[in-house]
Amino acid sequence: MSNTTIRRRYPDLVQEISARRTASADEAVREPSTQDTLIARNAKLRRRNRELTAALALATAQIQYVTLENARVRETLEAQEGVTQLSSRTRRRTGGEGCEA
Structure with a gap:
């Protein structure tokens, strides 16, 4: 059936479908x-x-x-010979020994 025949024979359905499309288009445009x-x-x-x-x-x-x-x-570095940790060489100096002013 062609579109024209449907419009001619079922104008109420066509109008209802058209109204639904318009309503859904209006809902899409409205602000949230x-x-x-x-x-x-x-x-x-x-x-x-x-x-x-x-x-x-x-x-x-x-x-x-x-x-x-x-x-x-x-650990790998410390396991090798000849590698010394800096923290082990640090000593507290008392009374200014070894310090030159």
Whole structure:
């Protein structure tokens, strides 16, 4: 059936469908309510919070990895002969011994 035949035979249905389309177009154009705006903002903040929480967890894991890697490298260096820790060479000087003014 052609579009013209439908319009001619069922004008009530055509008018009802046309009214629905106009109503849905009006709803799409209207401004969002304050509640809709707050709901959208809240959803956006929740998404951002999840993203930041994931980024924090990743950063924490990376810091832990780097700390363990640093400890491993230090142990390897200390195990080699001829490597001295600076902290073991530091001595407290009393009474100005060895200091020149």
